[in-house]
Amino acid sequence: MNTEGSSGGGGEGGVTTTNTKGAQSMIPTFPLAESWVWAQIKAEAHRDAEEEPALASFLYATVLSHPSLVRSLAFHLANQLCSPTLLSTLLYDLFLHSFSSAPSLLSDTVADLLAARQRDPVCHSFSHCLLYFKGFLALQAHRAAHLLWAQGRRPLALVLQSRVADVFGVDIHPAARVGCGVLLDHATGIVVGETSIIGDNVSILHHVTLGGTGDRHPKIGDGVLVGAGATILGNVRVGEEAKVGAGAVVLIDVPPKTTAVGNPARFVGGTGSPVGHEDLPGLNLDHNLWSDYVI
Incomplete structure (x- = not known):
């Protein structure tokens, strides 16, 4: 484990993995994994929007309108964790800057998505993990809070911890160090x-x-x-x-x-x-x- 949050991703090849459903898949190693996972998420969101039109506007706002995984994640986290006095626009800028300025955070996020998809038998798509799995979302918010803590912005890091505890029922101190490819299953x-x-x-x-x-x-x-x-x-x-x-x-x-x-x-x-x-x-x-x- 790299305690600064870097996942130490591999080269430009791929690795064959077997998930909990018994299926083998070829997944590229980081950095290609980010673009590959994002392409999967967009395709899954398109499929879900076609199958369930009631979700079309939600999926457009959270996934399909965004050019990258970073922006989609920042938007979704911001809207999940905002409050009347903690605006979603402020949180969006905060998450976007955190994940954009520290590439290791994004590689850890991709590793966490892969972990959920491969290990959790009820995780049927990357998009479902990104949008609906509170353990994954709580962990990504913690990664941003940990970066803030390391930068000396501790009051803001503690605010994120508090909001994550309130919204997701997961309480991780921002100083705690978490590796990559981590699954918080159910998470409550x-x-x-x-x-x-x-x-x-x-x-x-x-x-x-x-x-x-x-x-x-x-x-x-x-x-x-x-x-x-x-x-x-x-x-x-x-x-x-x-x-x-x-x-x-x-x-x-x-x-x-x-x-x-x-x-x-x-x-x-x-x-x-x-x-x-x-x-x-x-x-x-x-x-x-x-x-x-x-x-």
């Missing part, structure tokens, strides 16, 4: 504290808390899956490609490729010799075996 009730770090290709479900006790907040490694309702407290580290089961309360470090379940959380196979797994939980969102584990 997610809380991420100030000194938290979330790696690349992490999947987090609803009502997850990365909270502080004593020496502050958790550090989540790349490729981790955090199940619904899990609570991770303190300056603990969840190793790369580990799993945290639904409802688990984690107070200690979790080794890489290890599964932690229960309250308080214990490791599958026992603390002394935890059983590792070979899958990529953050990418495949495999919850199926948790009920079979013996601890």
Whole structure:
């Protein structure tokens, strides 16, 4: 993970991926991925407008009238997060400047769109993620807020945090560092504290808390899956490609490729010799075996 928000995208070729629906697809690597994803979004919006004329004006305003993904995202976020005293025009300029001035933010956005499309079985199009998935929208607003925080514009960053919490029910402190290709699935009730770090290709479900006790907040490694309702407290580290089961309360470090379940959380196979797994939980969102584990 690049903690400054860069996704470290690849060259001009492509990668073959298999999504949660079992279908393989060839997706170009960044920077070609941005134009490819934007073309997909526009085509999907055209299709939806034809199939459902009641949405035509909405889709024109949010997608089809814009020349780029950056402008569409800035417009949609601004209109979602505005209030009578926080104007959409101000927020539009803010988001547009943030994503335009820091190209790594846009590459992270594209990675997040790809993550949702590939991992979430109910995400049937990129446009649906962009327009309707509040976990994705909350994360993009956080990326802008984090940039403001790093620039010393902390009152404005905190305003964005507050609006995201009010509108989407997701509370991420603007100082928290989040990698690329992150999926916030359902997202309701997610809380991420100030000194938290979330790696690349992490999947987090609803009502997850990365909270502080004593020496502050958790550090989540790349490729981790955090199940619904899990609570991770303190300056603990969840190793790369580990799993945290639904409802688990984690107070200690979790080794890489290890599964932690229960309250308080214990490791599958026992603390002394935890059983590792070979899958990529953050990418495949495999919850199926948790009920079979013996601890």
